[in-house]
Amino acid sequence: xxxxxxxxxxxxxxxxxxxxxxxxxxxxxxxxxxxxxxxxxxxxxxxxxxxxxxxxxxxxxxxxxxxxxxxxxxxxxxxxxxxxxxxxxxxxxxxxxxxxxxxxxxxxxxxxxxxxxxxxxxxxxxxxxxxxxxxxxxxxxxxxxxxxxxxxxxxxxxxxxxxxxxxxxx
Amino acid sequence: xxxxxxxxxxxxxxxxxxxxxxxxxxxxxxxxxxxxxxxxxxxxxxxxxxxxxxxxxxxxxxxxxxxxxxxxxxxxxxxxxxxxxxxxxxxxxxxxxxxxxxxxxxxxxxxxxxxxxxxxxxxxxxxxxxxxxxxxxxxxxxxxxxxxxxxxxxxxxxxxxxxxxxxxxx
Numbered sequence: 271x272x273x274x275x276x277x278x279x280x281x282x283x284x285x286x287x288x289x290x291x292x293x294x295x296x297x298x299x300x301x302x303x304x305x306x307x308x309x310x311x312x313x314x315x316x317x318x319x320x321x322x323x324x325x326x327x328x329x330x331x332x333x334x335x336x337x338x339x340x341x342x343x344x345x346x347x348x349x350x351x352x353x354x355x356x357x358x359x360x361x362x363x364x365x366x367x368x369x370x371x372x373x374x375x376x377x378x379x380x381x382x383x384x385x386x387x388x389x390x391x392x393x394x395x396x397x398x399x400x401x402x403x404x405x406x407x408x409x410x411x412x413x414x415x416x417x418x419x420x421x422x423x424x425x426x427x428x429x430x431x432x433x434x435x436x437x438x439x440x
Numbered sequence: 441x442x443x444x445x446x447x448x449x450x451x452x453x454x455x456x457x458x459x460x461x462x463x464x465x466x467x468x469x470x471x472x473x474x475x476x477x478x479x480x481x482x483x484x485x486x487x488x489x490x491x492x493x494x495x496x497x498x499x500x501x502x503x504x505x506x507x508x509x510x511x512x513x514x515x516x517x518x519x520x521x522x523x524x525x526x527x528x529x530x531x532x533x534x535x536x537x538x539x540x541x542x543x544x545x546x547x548x549x550x551x552x553x554x555x556x557x558x559x560x561x562x563x564x565x566x567x568x569x570x571x572x573x574x575x576x577x578x579x580x581x582x583x584x585x586x587x588x589x590x591x592x593x594x595x596x597x598x599x600x601x602x603x604x605x606x607x608x609x610x
Contacts, residue, residue: 281590281606282581283452398451402590402591404587404588406582406584406586410452411452412453412574415574415576416576417574420451420572420574422599422601422602424597425595425596425597426595427596429592432602434602436451436572
């Protein structure tokens with residue numbers, strides 16, 4: 271039912287490094303912010319890799335995945351380059367909500383897509399996994415998102431990351 | 441022994457709002473990021489106000505205060521307007537360390553002073569109290585601080601705020 275997003279963010283607010291490319295889709299330096307994630311058994315299993323860590327992050331990742339009924343993904347993230355929505359953000363969301371039924375719609379990204387949905391007041395809740403990394407450059411999540419009022423829902427400390435969840439006030 | 445700082449930061453990375461003035465020293469909007477703090481008994485007691493909340497933030501605040509032997513404060517925060525250090529940042533720190541003995545030196549602020557000490561690699565550890573607020577404008581803490589490597593020490597969730605502590609790698 272809820273519209274959500276979940277992103278990994280550096281402590282200085284970046285969700286992608288500079289110079290994103292096909293070879294380096296996260297942008298320069300951002301891989302460091304994913305270090306905790308690539309260690310997880312829950313990630314490695316999906317990649318067909320044996321082993322990995324099970325820790326406080328595991329439940330956060332599994333719980334998030336379990337609730338998602340449909341994803342909305344910007345064109346650039348999907349691999350087709352930047353560009354407008356065929357029928358606008360709200361139409362894409364409507365389609366996703368129909369597909370999701372009573373489960374959540376996840377705005378998968380990228381950052382620009384998330385910002386559009388934030389700006390239009392269409393997001394209900396989100397989780398940021400804040401990594402102990404200062405990137406110094408790249409794409410900031412919270413830039414021109416308008417007046418968004420937040421309520422802290424929870425914080426989960428895990429090795430190499432803290433998961434912060436917020437609800438958006440109306 | 442350690443050189444530390446502790447600041448309240450909005451989720452979008454600001455430690456002060458825009459248009460700081462004598463009447464509004466935190467800058468426009470930043471008071472919202474202090475809401476959890478002004479509710480605390482540990483803050484109210486110092487102001488001579490009765491009552492207030494005791495929660496997970498209380499120990500974080502008390503622990504931080506207990507360890508401090510001396511403060512370093514930038515001129516603007518002290519009330520004298522912007523300006524250079526009489527003998528440089530390192531000399532101010534030397535004096536503070538002598539005064540502190542075997543206790544910590546706290547870089548009290550403002551943001552520009554903290555950034556100078558970060559850039560020069562003189563900070564050992566810091567705590568950010570991240571408030572569920574998006575300011576959208578103001579003074580960012582992590583701007584031009586150079587290549588700082590961090591290790592997450594702990595995260596404490598409390599009503600209306602999460603306290604994140606980091607150690608700086610060498």
